[in-house]
Amino acid sequence: MPHPMSNPLQGRHASARATMAAAGLDALILVHIPNVRYLTGFTGSTAIVVMTASELIFITDGRYTTTIETVVAPNCPGLRLVRVDPTFDATLARIVTESGARAVGFEAAHMTVKRFDWLRSALRTSGGPGGPALQPVDRVVEAIRVVKDEVEQETFRRAGALLDAVAGDVLRTVRAGLRECDLAAEIDYKLRLGGFEKPSFDTIVASGPHAAMPHARPDDRVLAAGDLVVLDFGGVYDGYCVDLTRTVSVGEPSQEARRLYDAVAEAQWAGVAAVRPGAPVTDVDEAARGVLERHGLGAAFCHATGHGLGLEIHEEPRVGPRRADIPGVPPAGTDLVLEPGVVITVEPGAYVPGLGGVRIEDDVLVTRDGVEWLTRVPRELRVV
C-alpha cells in the first residue's frame, strides 16, 4: 500500500509561520504572485493573501472564484476565500482589521508605496490607535523558495529533459538564410509542442553583430556565413522556469571566434565545477569570471554568471560577484551559501563588438555531494 503523500504546501506554511512568529507577526500580507502560488497552488495573476496563524485568507475577484473553490482550496489547508468587494485595497484593509492582528507584516520588496500609504491610512481609520501596525518584512517566502523540495526537484529534472529535447531540435533547425525573428518563433513553437506551458522569457536569437549585445531582441536580420548566433530560450513547466543558451557558428568560425567560444566554454565548465553544497554562491561567479579574465576577456563579460530558477525565471540566489563589502548594498540573495536543493543557471558570456558574442548556459541542481546537470544538450561549438 503506498505511503500517503504529505501535502507539500503544509511544510511551506509551517516554514512561513515560523518566520512570522520569530518576527513577532500576527499576520503577513502576501502580494507577490509567485509567493502566493508557492503557498497555495493558485496559478492565476491577481490575488492577495493574508496569512495568519491558522488561515490563508485568499482575496481575489470574480474571474477566479470558481477556480479557487474547485481546484485550489481543496488542496490548500486553511484557505478561506474572500471575494473582492469593492476593491482589492478596501477588501485587504477590512480583512486585516477583522483578523484582529496587531503586528502585520507586508512584503516590502513587492508592495508599492501607493498601496502601502492607502492601507496605512485605511487601517488607522478603521483600527484607531490600538489598531494594526504595518511592519516591512523581506524574503519571508523567497528564503523558503531558494531550496527546492523533492517534488520541485523532480519537476526540474523533467523540465530539463524536455528542454534538452527541444534544444536538440532547435540546433538542427538553425541555418543560414533564416531570419532571427522566424527562428525565435520556431523556438517558441517547439517549446510548446515539447511540453512547456509557454516560454519562460522572451527568446533571444542574436546573430552576427547582434550577438555582441547580451540582450538583443530578434529582428529581421538574416543569419549569414561568418555569424556567431546566440540562442537563449527556456520554458515554463508546471509553473517552473528552465533556461538554456547555446551559441552556434554559421559556416566555419574564424580563429578568433573559435578562441572566444573555447574561453567561454572553459569558464562555464569552471563555474559548474565550483557548484557544491557549502560553497558561497559567489565562488561560482569567481571561478567563471577568473577564466575569462585570464583570457583577457574580463571586460567582455558584462553580466552576472547566473541566477536562481524556480517559479520565476530570475530568483535567488544571484550568481554574481561578491557584494558583501560594497557599502550600502544589502547582501540578501547575493552572498548566500549553496545548499542541496538550490537550482541555478551558469551562463558566462563574452561580447566583442566587431567579432560577435558567445554565451553558454546550463541549469544545475546542488546535490548533497556536488552538482547535477539538469540540462545536458552537447556544449561543443556547433557549426551549421
Place this chain on the structure above:
Amino acid sequence: MPHPMSNPLQGRHASARATMAAAGLDALILVHIPNVRYLTGFTGSTAIVVMTASELIFITDGRYTTTIETVVAPNCPGLRLVRVDPTFDATLARIVTESGARAVGFEAAHMTVKRFDWLRSALRTSGGPGGPALQPVDRVVEAIRVVKDEVEQETFRRAGALLDAVAGDVLRTVRAGLRECDLAAEIDYKLRLGGFEKPSFDTIVASGPHAAMPHARPDDRVLAAGDLVVLDFGGVYDGYCVDLTRTVSVGEPSQEARRLYDAVAEAQWAGVAAVRPGAPVTDVDEAARGVLERHGLGAAFCHATGHGLGLEIHEEPRVGPRRADIPGVPPAGTDLVLEPGVVITVEPGAYVPGLGGVRIEDDVLVTRDGVEWLTRVPRELRVV
C-alpha cells in the same frame, strides 16, 4: 517635399515636464518600464530614468549599454547614459544627489516600499538636511499615455488588421478532437508568423466546463461536440498590445447556448455603441452590463467590460462600473471621460456553470466623432 516628421518623444517629454513643473518638482524618478519605454524608446527590461528639466538620465547595466548608445540615445533628445555602479539603488541615489534637485517625484504606484525606504535613507545621508525630498506622484506618464498620438493610432490600425488575419486563420483551425493546449500553441505560433513580436498575454482556450471560468488556463482537455470554446488571444506589435476574443460552438449549439451567445453579442454591440468622445467610460460598462442584466445574466458577468490598451495589455482606462462614489476608492483611471485617441477593449461575457461561457471582445479607438473598430473579424457564432 515631405514635411519633416517631428520626433514624437519630444511632445511626450514636454507633457511630462509640464506635469512636473505644475507639481513643483525638479526631478522625477521613473521606474515603471512601460513608462520608460514611452519616454525613451528603450525596449529592454531593466532601467531607471531620472527626468529633469533638461535631461533624461538613463541608468542601466552592461547588458544594455551598447543598445542605448547605438539605438536609443540617437532618437531620444536629452538622454544621458549612466552605467550602474555598483547597484541600481546606489546609482540612483548618486544621480539624484548630483542633479541638485530639491523636490524629487517618484512613481508611487510602481516604486516598492523597500526601494523607497533605502533611497530615502541614502539621500538623507548624502544630502543632509537641505538635501532632496522625495514626493509621491501618480499617473504622470500614464495620464499622457491614455490618449494615443497619430503614430500610435497607426500602429494600432496595423496591429488590428494583423490580428484579424490571425484570428480568421485560428477560427478555421478549431475543431473537435484538438486539445486546448495544442490549440493555444497553434494560436501563439500563428501570432508570431502573423507579424507579432509575441503574445500579449497567456492565450486562453477554454472549452466546455472550462469556458465557465473567465480566466481558465488551457490544459489537455479535448474539444468535443456540445462545447462552447472561448478563444482569447492577442499580440504585441511594435510594443503595442491588441486583444481579441471569439467564442465558437463545437457542433450545433443548444438553445440555451445560442441564447447565451446572442445576449453577450447584444451586450458587446451596446457597449461599443456607447463609445464616443465626451462620454464617461463607465457608460460603456453600463450599456453592456444593462443588456446582460435584462437577459437575467447580471450575476453571470463577473468582470469589467474592458480595459485600455497600449504598451501594456491592461492600462487606463478601466472600463468598469462607476466607482466614483465608493468610499475610499481612488477614482483615477476608472471614471475617465473618453476622448479621441483612447483605445479600449469591449469584452462582456457570461459564465454559467453547467452550460459554459461566452465572451466576445474587440478593440476600438475613440475618434473625433465616435468610434473606429480596430478588429473586425466576424462576430457571428461560428459552428465548427
